[in-house]
Amino acid sequence: MKVYINGKFYEKKDAKVSVFDHGFLYGDGVFEGIRSYGRVVFKLKEHIERLYESAQSICLKIPTSKENLTKAVCDTLKINKLDDAYIRLIVSRGEGDLGLDPRKCNGNATIVIITDKIALYPEKLYQEGLKIITVATVRNLPEALNPQIKSLNYLNNILAKIEAINCGYEEAIMLDSLGYVAECTGDNIFIVKKNELYTPPQCMGTLRGITRDTILEIASKKGISVHEHVITRHEVYISDECFLTGTAAEIIPVVCVDGRKIGDSKPGKMTLKLREEFHKVTKKEGVKY
Numbered sequence: 090m091k092v093y094i095n096g097k098f099y100e101k102k103d104a105k106v107s108v109f110d111h112g113f114l115y116g117d118g119v120f121e122g123i124r125s126y127g128r129v130v131f132k133l134k135e136h137i138e139r140l141y142e143s144a145q146s147i148c149l150k151i152p153t154s155k156e157n158l159t160k161a162v163c164d165t166l167k168i169n170k171l172d173d174a175y176i177r178l179i180v181s182r183g184e185g186d187l188g189l190d191p192r193k194c195n196g197n198a199t200i201v202i203i204t205d206k207i208a209l210y211p212e213k214l215y216q217e218g219l220k221i222i223t224v225a226t227v228r229n230l231p232e233a234l235n236p237q238i239k240s241l242n243y244l245n246n247i248l249a250k251i252e253a254i255n256c257g258y259e260e261a262i263m264l265d266s267l268g269y270v271a272e273c274t275g276d277n278i279f280i281v282k283k284n285e286l287y288t289p290p291q292c293m294g295t296l297r298g299i300t301r302d303t304i305l306e307i308a309s310k311k312g313i314s315v316h317e318h319v320i321t322r323h324e325v326y327i328s329d330e331c332f333l334t335g336t337a338a339e340i341i342p343v344v345c346v347d348g349r350k351i352g353d354s355k356p357g358k359m360t361l362k363l364r365e366e367f368h369k370v371t372k373k374e375g376v377k378y
């Protein structure tokens with residue numbers, strides 16, 4: 090497996106960045122998790138766009154164009170002969186000194202592209218559905234570190250994940266600072282009530298997920314009513330169906346939340362339909378390589 094670093098390819102064992110890179114020292118950088126399906130990088134344009142937006146927000150200048158970065162992602166997939174893959178695109182502040190001052194990195198941002206195969210959850214969980222819990226760690230405040238920024242500092246999410254794991258669960262619902270449902274540690278959340286779809290708005294503590302947007306597009310094409318609306322835990326507990334969306338997990342049904350069974354404890358009809366439709370579009374919408 091070859092890894093792209095700043096325009097060159099390295100064998101996995103030689104793919105290394107400096108310990109003085111502020112990405113390593115401080116989590117100072119941004120990233121994207123992307124997937125390719127049948128030699129099509131799903132919504133690559135949207136991922137590249139979001140990466141540049143995250144970078145803009147943290148005053149990180151990506152030292153190449155969107156076109157070049159798009160090509161670099163495709164080249165990495167080609168060199169690794171991957172048809173279906175998970176892609177991690179990382180831009181860190183680069184090598185500096187031990188102080189916080191980003192100016193010491195001299196604008197030498199580090200660009201890394203790693204490609205691999207991952208299945209986040211075993212197939213059994215997609216068939217049977219996930220059991221999840223709400224955790225005490227709330228999502229970062231937008232006025233502190235906006236969840237729209239996909240930064241290299243994922244401690245907020247990792248702490249929530251640790252809480253879930255310590256309680257015997259694989260995934261956690263994180264609330265925003267007002268106590269509304271925000272999202273999960275690496276996924277957005279949807280509920281279905283009376284055949285209508287609900288998901289939290291992006292403004293509070295939620296990442297504008299590309300899978301989330303895809304589900305919203307599919308739903309509107311299918312004539313399903315969609316509400317981007319604040320959701321309380323109560324509304325999740327009394328929902329007919331619940332599912333999570335993310336590039337890594339794709340669409341995964343949830344059948345139990347905080348000990349409350351959702352619907353009839355089986356993946357819901359609309360969830361399965363949307364999952365099927367999602368897999369149809371993954372091979373169509375994106376950049377071919």
Ligand code: PXG
Pocket residue numbers: 122209246272273274275276277296297298299300301334335336337338
């Ligand atoms: N919310 C958060 C906090 C995320 O990190 C999503 C939602 C879904 O967004 P997309 O655009 O992928 O539909 C993410 C996704 C993992 C993992 O291992 C997930 C993400 C990043 C890194 C790892 O599940 N981000």
